[in-house]
Amino acid sequence: AQSVAQPEDQVNVAEGNPLTVKCTYSVSGNPYLFWYVQYPNRGLQFLLKYITGDNLVKGSYGFEAEFNKSQTSFHLKKPSALVSDSALYFCAVRESSGTYKYIFGTGTRLKVLA
Amino acid sequence: NAGVTQTPKFRVLKTGQSMTLLCAQDMNHEYMYWYRQDPGMGLRLIHYSVGEGTTAKGEVPDGYNVSRLKKQNFLLGLESAAPSQTSVYFCASSQGGQPQHFGDGTRLSIL
Numbered sequence: 623a624q625s626v627a628q629p630e631d632q633v634n635v636a637e638g639n640p641l642t643v644k645c646t647y648s649v650s651g652n653p654y655l656f657w658y659v660q661y662p663n664r665g666l667q668f669l670l671k672y673i674t675g676d677n678l679v680k681g682s683y684g685f686e687a688e689f690n691k692s693q694t695s696f697h698l699k700k701p702s703a704l705v706s707d708s709a710l711y712f713c714a715v716r717e718s719s720g721t722y723k724y725i726f727g728t729g730t731r732l733k734v735l736a
Numbered sequence: 737n738a739g740v741t742q743t744p745k746f747r748v749l750k751t752g753q754s755m756t757l758l759c760a761q762d763m764n765h766e767y768m769y770w771y772r773q774d775p776g777m778g779l780r781l782i783h784y785s786v787g788e789g790t791t792a793k794g795e796v797p798d799g800y801n802v803s804r805l806k807k808q809n810f811l812l813g814l815e816s817a818a819p820s821q822t823s824v825y826f827c828a829s830s831q832g833g834q835p836q837h838f839g840d841g842t843r844l845s846i847l
Contacts, residue, residue, distance in 0.1 A: 631776075654833060656835060658835075658838075663840070663841070664840050664841075665740070665826055665828075665838030665839050665840045665841055666779075666826070666828075666836070666838045667838070668835040668836070668837075671835055673833075712778065712779070716833060721784075721786070721792075722767050722786070722830065722832065722833055723769075723781060723784060723794070724769075724781075724836065726771075726778045726779040726780075727778055728776060728777060728778040729778050
């Protein structure tokens, strides 16, 4: 069965410091991986995706993610955190069955401290 | 450019009442989804649709029904609401394997 794990419920980081939000996955076949961000009382917004190609994927708002096939990880990173990055982050994997269903992690709350 | 619009935004129901949540998208997407979001559990798929006139069950379909009579609309129905269905409901749409676009949610409380 395919699954996504976000091992940290919350990540705290000081403004200006680099941030990492972790995600590991389990899929059969090639993984299609996504990161979304959710601000209070809003829906999820797409940040970036990995389908194939370079292991370092760049996305919106200065975020990037590193795909590591051997560790089955897709960690979200940003070199310098902003207070406005504080939000709930979700990792997702698309099922490889061809039905275009997505499995979401439980989410990680990022808190950037001024 | 509205994207995905959900109505209503808030609703309080009594146990046993019925209601319908409406999702409308203006991007001509083939795929539409209904999720529920509960604390600590992420998003769980209730039902989804791969095109007009088709629907399929997701991970947690019990107690819900859906219909997709028009490509742009995806309705989620609760026939007899239960307190366990108190949640935030999100609709999403996508085209093939592209990223999903989400509405801003419907906050539903069942007393």
